[in-house]
């Protein structure tokens with residue numbers, strides 16, 4: 531595709547937010563590649579870029595997997611304001627086996643209500659395969675989402691989960707229907723680097739075809755400056771700065 535054609539492709543920016551350890555990285559990588567990566571340690575936000583095909587045509591999707599701090603860390607309950615303001619849409623993730631993560635999701639949704647022009651949101655309860663350890667009933671997740679008039683599903687990112695693809699698709703379609711945000715604090719798209727490469731795009735969601743993409747590590751609040759180089763199970767993470 532020519533560079534000038536690419537500028538005409540609509541872009542949707544998604545922030546994946548939630549308490550530490552709920553599976554945000556695993557969920558993002560599952561959506562982008564169809565694979566589950568069991569251990570995915572990072573201490574920084576990660577930016578991914580991918581062009582997908584919806585029934586309405588091509589869409590460029592930028593996803594920031596927001597680092598939430600360590601489970602014991604002081605910073606972990608900080609609301610990721612900069613990333614949320616940057617995003618057109620947010621995937622808010624909690625872990626069904628950890629009530630504190632559900633409470634954190636509820637706090638995030640309360641913050642959304644106080645924002646003008648808040649991003650479109652979707653609530654996801656992850657780790658549904660650990661039902662025997664469940665601390666949050668599915669009905670509670672559904673009620674929280676309904677109170678904010680947003681979509682909700684439970685998934686197990688550890689397993690193939692078509693529901694996750696539907697959730698991303700709904701988020702993308704809903705956010706495209708809204709006016710594009712102006713005057714964002716930063717433009718992460720400037721720093722997109724190498725292609726992800728030879729991924730096994732295992733699943734295609736309802737009409738969504740995955741194409742190539744990039745992954746870029748970026749520090750919280752300074753998405754334009756990162757110089758970290760990381761390599762993870764077939765992903766080449768790089769910066770172009």
Ligand SMILES: Nc1nc2c(ncn2[C@@H]2O[C@H](COP(=O)(O)OP(=O)(O)OP(=O)(O)O)[C@@H](O)[C@H]2O)c(=O)[nH]1
Pocket residue numbers: 548549550551552553554555556557567568569570571572596597598599600601656657658659660685686687688689
């Ligand atoms: N059983 C089970 N484990 C999962 C699932 N999704 C993620 N995990 C595990 O949960 C742990 C945390 O996953 P991450 O993707 O690193 O979580 P995160 O939310 O990105 O964590 P931070 O980067 O610390 O904010 C890892 O050990 C994953 O293997 C799931 O659906 N089921």
